[in-house]
Amino acid sequence: MLRRLFRNPVLRRILAALATLLGVAVFVFIMLRAIPGNQITAGLGTEAAALTPAQQQALEAYYGLDQPLFVQFFSWLGNIFTGNLGFSSRAQQSVAELTAQSLPVTLELAIFSIVLALVIGIPLGMLSASRPDSPRDAFGQVVGLAGLSIPAFLLATTLLAWLASSFGFNPNGQGYAYFFDNPWLNLQQMLLPSIVLGFGIAAPIMRTTRTAVLEIRSNDFIRTARAKGVPPRRLQVKHVLGNALVPIVTMTGLQFGYLLGGAVVVEQIFSLPGIGRQVLLGIQQKEYALVQSTVLVIALAFVLVNLLTDVLYRMIDPRVRAA
Amino acid sequence: MTDITQSAALAPGGGRTMERVRLLLRSRSGLIGLILIVVLGVLSLLSAFGLLPYDPIAQDPPSRLQPPSAAHWFGTDQFGRDVFSRVAAGVANSALISLVAVAVATVVGTLCGLVAGFYRGISDGVISGVTNVLFAFPPLLLALSLASVFERNWFTIAVAIAIVYVPIFIRVTRGPVLSLREIEYVKAATSTGQSRAMVMFRHVLPNITSIIIVQVTLSLSWAVLTEASLSFLGLGTPPPAPSLGSMIFEARTLIGIAPWTMFAPGVVVVLLVVGLNLLGDGLRDALDPRNRGKK
Numbered sequence: 001m002l003r004r005l006f007r008n009p010v011l012r013r014i015l016a017a018l019a020t021l022l023g024v025a026v027f028v029f030i031m032l033r034a035i036p037g038n039q040i041t042a043g044l045g046t047e048a049a050a051l052t053p054a055q056q057q058a059l060e061a062y063y064g065l066d067q068p069l070f071v072q073f074f075s076w077l078g079n080i081f082t083g084n085l086g087f088s089s090r091a092q093q094s095v096a097e098l099t100a101q102s103l104p105v106t107l108e109l110a111i112f113s114i115v116l117a118l119v120i121g122i123p124l125g126m127l128s129a130s131r132p133d134s135p136r137d138a139f140g141q142v143v144g145l146a147g148l149s150i151p152a153f154l155l156a157t158t159l160l161a162w163l164a165s166s167f168g169f170n171p172n173g174q175g176y177a178y179f180f181d182n183p184w185l186n187l188q189q190m191l192l193p194s195i196v197l198g199f200g201i202a203a204p205i206m207r208t209t210r211t212a213v214l215e216i217r218s219n220d221f222i223r224t225a226r227a228k229g230v231p232p233r234r235l236q237v238k239h240v241l242g243n244a245l246v247p248i249v250t251m252t253g254l255q256f257g258y259l260l261g262g263a264v265v266v267e268q269i270f271s272l273p274g275i276g277r278q279v280l281l282g283i284q285q286k287e288y289a290l291v292q293s294t295v296l297v298i299a300l301a302f303v304l305v306n307l308l309t310d311v312l313y314r315m316i317d318p319r320v321r322a323a
Numbered sequence: 324m325t326d327i328t329q330s331a332a333l334a335p336g337g338g339r340t341m342e343r344v345r346l347l348l349r350s351r352s353g354l355i356g357l358i359l360i361v362v363l364g365v366l367s368l369l370s371a372f373g374l375l376p377y378d379p380i381a382q383d384p385p386s387r388l389q390p391p392s393a394a395h396w397f398g399t400d401q402f403g404r405d406v407f408s409r410v411a412a413g414v415a416n417s418a419l420i421s422l423v424a425v426a427v428a429t430v431v432g433t434l435c436g437l438v439a440g441f442y443r444g445i446s447d448g449v450i451s452g453v454t455n456v457l458f459a460f461p462p463l464l465l466a467l468s469l470a471s472v473f474e475r476n477w478f479t480i481a482v483a484i485a486i487v488y489v490p491i492f493i494r495v496t497r498g499p500v501l502s503l504r505e506i507e508y509v510k511a512a513t514s515t516g517q518s519r520a521m522v523m524f525r526h527v528l529p530n531i532t533s534i535i536i537v538q539v540t541l542s543l544s545w546a547v548l549t550e551a552s553l554s555f556l557g558l559g560t561p562p563p564a565p566s567l568g569s570m571i572f573e574a575r576t577l578i579g580i581a582p583w584t585m586f587a588p589g590v591v592v593v594l595l596v597v598g599l600n601l602l603g604d605g606l607r608d609a610l611d612p613r614n615r616g617k618k
Contacts, residue, residue: 020459023455150593153551165579259461265552279468295460
């Protein structure tokens with residue numbers, strides 16, 4: 001019974017993801033320990049040098065720094081499990097509270113960007129593949145290359161400066177509007193950042209679609225379907241695109257990582273109070289507890305998305321499901 | 324695996340390399356990419372040998388924010404520094420960091436991928452585990468966090484970027500090695516009593532070089548983008564040393580009055596990445612055994 005359960009591929013993927021997450025926690029913990037200084041020097045700055053040995057010892061005991069490393073690790077991990085992600089002294093808020101505010105912003109940005117990327121990337125890839133080595137293919141390829149090669153920060157700064165100076169359009173100049181407070185302004189503020197990120201992700205999706213469509217079209221079953229008299233549009237959508245979905249879904253899942261990294265840059269430029277900006281502020285203000293926990297939350301999100309992609313992929317592709 | 328079965332039929336010596344170079348030059352993207360990289364490479368060599376028209380960090384306040392002219396090809400910035408010299412030095416900086424980062428990632432990643440795929444067992448478990456953990460971080464975020472841990476100079480930034488790209492090289496080599504170890508001639512080499520390390524380096528490694536070469540080119544383009552993004556965010560090359568990312572960051576407030584300060588580094592960073600991407604695509608086609616023998 002247990003052995004059969006263990007052979008379940010989805011369950012095995014979940015267990016592997018959990019093991020990876022434990023590794024992620026260890027890695028983040030080690031990274032924090034590698035930084036010179038600790039909570040005491042972070043809190044007191046240069047005044048930490050003036051502490052008497054007794055004060056030093058008392059503070060170390062207070063922060064648990066006198067404990068062996070693995071005890072410190074497990075108490076930290078235990079805190080994380082109980083939802084205690086640490087405290088940001090600058091914001092005077094717990095990291096959990098800060099993350100609860102910033103995560104929805106980034107998720108909204110992520111959803112818009114991915115939708116935009118799919119809307120640009122899939123049709124462009126199909127257009128390119130519809131006649132390889134033709135002008136329309138060249139057009140698709142050039143757009144794809146531009147998406148791969150133009151850095152998000154360059155596109156973002158030029159778009160922002162150009163629209164603001166030529167059209168006076170700068171919705172991000174005022175404070176951030178949460179969707180439920182002012183949906184219209186919120187959508188305007190999300191527009192440019194989503195375009196920048198969506199354009200970057202559209203490129204790999206376009207290339208994947210093009211390659212997949214070209215490969216699938218050369219299959220016998222497409223010729224059979226055409227011979228059977230399947231209308232061209234139905235052939236394109238149901239037979240070709242339907243089969244191309246597996247690599248496209250995989251690529252979209254992989255791009256989620258690019259998205260979360262790109263969010264750091266784009267959120268900074270467009271002043272969106274998302275999770276990427278939270279990491280960057282933490283780094284700039286040397287609030288390492290904030291950085292550590294936020295990076296952990298982002299990695300968790302990334303691992304979950306990969307898991308989801310994997311499960312989705314099994315649902316789309318009957319061959320994988322059967323295996 | 325056609326690579327292995329067909330290699331005997333090919334001319335010995337440099338014939339194969341020459342054919343690959345010819346294939347690369349015949350593909351339009353490969354040729355354009357190569358030209359772009361050579362031009363930008365010359366630019367960074369000029370900077371490395373101190374042959375630039377101006378010192379890239381020397382300030383000259385009286386001649387600040389001048390538009391492009393015969394004296395200053397790309398104009399000057401808000402401190403009167405020559406933008407052309409700064410862009411050239413920025414490309415050199417970018418090239419140095421990316422080359423070191425990708426070199427470290429290639430050596431470490433390929434070795435780990437080889438060992439994991441060829442020896443399997445515990446080494447594979449450990450290496451694949453670490454790979455999965457590193458893959459759980461979005462690349463730019465990992466580079467950012469690592470860059471904030473180290474004391475900041477060009478070498479630590481290169482190391483931070485290298486750590487991000489090691490898992491990619493592990494994954495790219497491990498897969499093909501897994502299938503290569505089951506091929507008869509590798510088994511035969513093992514059974515003749517050669518040490519396993521010897522078989523790994525002499526018989527397995529040469530068969531994955533083309534995959535690695537393509538990966539190196541593409542990783543270089545990502546490394547350039549990562550370094551530029553880090554510098555833009557103020558976590559890359561520390562000022563006043565010129566970096567394409569920080570030049571663009573400084574230019575964003577000047578774009579209305581001195582657009583050239585944004586234009587020059589912006590265009591150059593895009594050309595650099597486009598060149599590497601095109602070269603990577605061209606190499607992939609040229610090294611693909613399926614394209615061999617095409618006229």
